[in-house]
Amino acid sequence: MPKIAGGLDSGPELVDVHQHLWPRALIDALLARTAAPRLTVGDGDGTDGWTLHLPGEPPYAVRAADHDVTARQALEAGTSLALVSLSSPLGIEDLAPDAAAPLLAAWHEGAARLPAPFGAWAAVTRLEPDLAELKDLLAAGFAGLQVPATWLATPAALERLAPVLEVCERAERPVLVHPGPVPARDATDRRNPADLPGWWAAVVDYPAQLQAAWWAWHAAGRTLLPGLRMGFVAGAGLAPAQHERLQARGGSLGPVDAGVFVETSSYGPQAVDALVRALGIDGVVLGSDRPYGLPGDVRPTMGTAAALAIETTNPRRFLQGGTP
Amino acid sequence: MTTSRNPADIDLAALPGRELDRDELVELVRAVAARPELWDKHVRYDDEHRHYVRLHRDAHAEVWLLCWTPSNDTGWHDHDVSAGAVVVVRGAVVEHNLAIGSDCLRTVVPAGHSYSFGPDHIHRMTGEAAGSVTIHAYSPPLWRMGQYAISSTSVLRRTSVSYADELRPTEEPFPDDQARLRDALI
Numbered sequence: 001m002p003k004i005a006g007g008l009d010s011g012p013e014l015v016d017v018h019q020h021l022w023p024r025a026l027i028d029a030l031l032a033r034t035a036a037p038r039l040t041v042g043d044g045d046g047t048d049g050w051t052l053h054l055p056g057e058p059p060y061a062v063r064a065a066d067h068d069v070t071a072r073q074a075l076e077a078g079t080s081l082a083l084v085s086l087s088s089p090l091g092i093e094d095l096a097p098d099a100a101a102p103l104l105a106a107w108h109e110g111a112a113r114l115p116a117p118f119g120a121w122a123a124v125t126r127l128e129p130d131l132a133e134l135k136d137l138l139a140a141g142f143a144g145l146q147v148p149a150t151w152l153a154t155p156a157a158l159e160r161l162a163p164v165l166e167v168c169e170r171a172e173r174p175v176l177v178h179p180g181p182v183p184a185r186d187a188t189d190r191r192n193p194a195d196l197p198g199w200w201a202a203v204v205d206y207p208a209q210l211q212a213a214w215w216a217w218h219a220a221g222r223t224l225l226p227g228l229r230m231g232f233v234a235g236a237g238l239a240p241a242q243h244e245r246l247q248a249r250g251g252s253l254g255p256v257d258a259g260v261f262v263e264t265s266s267y268g269p270q271a272v273d274a275l276v277r278a279l280g281i282d283g284v285v286l287g288s289d290r291p292y293g294l295p296g297d298v299r300p301t302m303g304t305a306a307a308l309a310i311e312t313t314n315p316r317r318f319l320q321g322g323t324p
Numbered sequence: 325m326t327t328s329r330n331p332a333d334i335d336l337a338a339l340p341g342r343e344l345d346r347d348e349l350v351e352l353v354r355a356v357a358a359r360p361e362l363w364d365k366h367v368r369y370d371d372e373h374r375h376y377v378r379l380h381r382d383a384h385a386e387v388w389l390l391c392w393t394p395s396n397d398t399g400w401h402d403h404d405v406s407a408g409a410v411v412v413v414r415g416a417v418v419e420h421n422l423a424i425g426s427d428c429l430r431t432v433v434p435a436g437h438s439y440s441f442g443p444d445h446i447h448r449m450t451g452e453a454a455g456s457v458t459i460h461a462y463s464p465p466l467w468r469m470g471q472y473a474i475s476s477t478s479v480l481r482r483t484s485v486s487y488a489d490e491l492r493p494t495e496e497p498f499p500d501d502q503a504r505l506r507d508a509l510i
Contacts, residue, residue, distance in 0.1 A: 243383050244383070247383070252341075253382060253383050255380055255381065255382050256382060273467075273468075276467065276486060277465075277467045278383070280378070280381045280386070280465060280466075281486055281487065281488045282378065298486075301484075302485060302486040302488070303483075303486050303488065303489045304489070305485070305486060305488035305489040306486035306488040306489070309486075309488050323377070324378050
């Protein structure tokens with residue numbers, strides 16, 4: 001795994017801050033579980049693979065090739081660094097600590113052994129975060145910490161998480177906010193039906209979680225953690241574009257925070273343009289969310305200088321610090 | 325124009341929380357220029373890539389420091405929906421404007437002078453004196469811009485790109501089409 005602390009090369013490079021790749025040990029640990037989150041053998045299509053079972057989402061077919069390291073490496077021919085993370089919507093970090101422990105151990109041990117260009121985000125449990133282990137993981141080369149957006153749903157929740165985030169601040173490593181699990185749905189509950197379209201969680205629940213986390217950070221984060229670099233995947237659910245509403249309803253945006261970043265996965269030129277209009281070009285970083293998404297290319301609509309900023313210079317600043 | 329605002333209010337520390345007009349943008353760049361502690365530490369020069377630092381951006385305005393050598397050249401561009409103002413703090417820069425039927429206009433702007441422009445403005449800036457420094461303000465903040473070039477059949481073209489292309493061009497010297505426009509008679 002590349003050592004972020006040692007510094008990325010200074011030349012042109014492509015950095016993807018948001019991918020998922022499950023090490024074999026994590027897959028085995030999920031297969032061994034009898035309660036969600038868990039995997040079962042077979043993806044429903046008669047091919048090799050697995051089915052992912054979560055309380056709040058329909059069964060999801062997982063292709064074996066999507067988590068085959070060699071196959072995934074082959075997709076990253078032009079990538080200098082691709083950071084993979086534990087899939088927070090699985091809810092592993094929210095499990096009881098003894099249930100989470102073998103899964104997190106499988107994640108960290110497997111992720112640490114991934115070959116270039118892969119690097120990884122560390123993870124902790126919500127109930128008993130091991131701050132000493134987190135510090136060691138960051139020192140060992142993990143890029144930073146990923147946290148579920150559901151842990152930052154309000155300013156008070158963010159305050160409770162501050163001791164964990166402080167470990168990253170002291171280590172000068174960033175935090176990546178990723179959607180968390182969605183509540184279990186009940187087929188008999190008309191307010192929360194189970195028969196929603198397959199894209200519902202990704203289009204409705206995840207952006208709502210990310211928007212709450214963005215505004216919780218705006219309200220309380222920077223005051224608590226003046227030096228922390230924060231990144232929000234999926235454009236923070238386009239929360240930055242809500243700033244006029246903030247001002248109209250008694251809030252104040254203030255200067256753009258050079259230590260806060262949004263990532264572009266599953267969005268296209270219109271949303272990226274909106275993010276750039278709200279935040280400027282310096283706060284936008286490339287993320288693909290592979291294997292669930294593909295990296296976008298802003299060159300056709302924004303030009304080569306914007307692409308260089310989003311793919312190279314901004315991710316470098318997100319991961320390593322510096323000023324725009 | 326008439327206005328009830330207090331000019332002293334137009335400063336980075338107390339922006340009015342709305343978009344600024346051209347006069348206010350001039351006041352802003354002059355106020356920032358008068359506070360070298362905000363920008364002096366960022367001054368450095370590079371013949372190949374203009375050196376720039378963003379001093380401020382909020383929902384309504386953006387302020388940049390730019391450092392110029394005689395080799396630095398923005399190419400022809402506009403700022404889409406943004407108005408802007410420039411004050412020359414050190415040295416001198418050249419403001420170029422396209423004109424139909426005559427040579428392009430060329431105006432040397434020395435230290436101490438400032439000017440403003442609306443979103444309808446098309447220009448090109450080049451360094452004149454070694455060691456030149458300018459402060460720029462835009463409102464609303466920069467978003468998109470137009471880059472201008474002349475095709476091989478002498479047709480003027482505009483390409484819409486991110487504002488990153490004004491401050492952080494990746495291709496210098498200019499592509500052939502822009503080179504044709506630099507000294508063109510239109």
